[in-house]
Amino acid sequence: MVEEQPPIDEIKLIHKLGIFKIKGRDKQGRKILRIIGKHFPAAAKGSLSLDLLKSYLEVKIFPKLERAFVVVYVHTDVHNLPGISLLRSLYDAIPVNVKQYLEAVYFVHPDLQSRLFLATFGRFIFTGGLYAKVKYVSRLAYLWEHVKRNEIEIPEFVYEHDEDLEYRPMMDYGLESDHARVYGEPAVDSVSSVATYSMRCIS
Template sequence: MTMADLTQETELLLERSRAITLHGRDKRGRAVVRIVGKYFPARALGGRAEEALRRYVSGRVLPEIGEREFVVVYVHSLVDRGENFPGVGAIRATYESLPAAAKERLRAVYFVHPGLQARLFFATFGRFLFSSGLYEKLRYMSRLEYLWEHVSKGEFEVPECARRHDDELERRPLMDYGIEATDRRCMFDAASMDTSTSLHSLRCIS
């Protein structure tokens, strides 16, 4: 298989997964990029996840946004580190590869259902991993109801995994504090990051 074939295959995987899509506008009229972590085909992409993510964003997502300001809604609900998490390194590389004008037009990143590990990780390493321009735009949304303060319900298609996780959080509120977890393998796994400086990937930030 040629490099061109591989590139086309990875783009098709991402397109069919609907992991990254544009979904209307927020309450300030800015374009909304929805990223559903559970849909991201990280296992299928293997070692090509970082390159595929960068290519897809630059070749498909940014042209669709055009010159508009935009926000990102990242839905982290029920993400499994072995199946659909591309790694912090891939996320960082994708952001850093954006043109300066696109970085400026990105106004906010709403992180839905971050979980305790994600909060701790970004609080500890976020300023070192990401430029201040991105870190300061990060907003945690522990429940969908808080997202509706920024994005109208009618403008945003909520994935089923987010609905289910939100319902579970309502029934088991201690999950927010890491006292309960849906996946015990992901509890208190703070040391499970790769590479000598822990920059490449966070194995479990659910």
């Protein structure tokens, strides 16, 4: 049975949005699937249907993930949670023979809302062991500990946001509104797993 190809115009739109991209390898030699959460609202508002995104993944992405791979999910400038709910729906659509190769999900620029949401519901939403593979990456500097900079394309708005966070650590946790930059000491943080964050919430 031949898989139905997504319409050419819609394929071009997904490429233009740059939601998904496979390029490069991390420092352990695993393929990288980069996902830009900021562009998910285009799907949520009807520009792209969830079924179309799933079809695109089935045809263009999943066949290229036949070995160990990691996901770099960029949450920068996502101000609500449709990105996470869509991630869950897309994760459910991943074939079992592909899921077995997913070894880590780097969650770049998590905000307070996403941290609390995942700490509360993560184990129920991301089943099958995925929850334990999710790691928060609060700064790009910590992503480079796992991925070489020249191995992945990061949009300019992500670098700009990262610079703001360096000088406004309270903004990182939703404790400061996005007004004129206030310079101070750079925030100190590291890659931390969702599980670790959950334990902090409980203690």
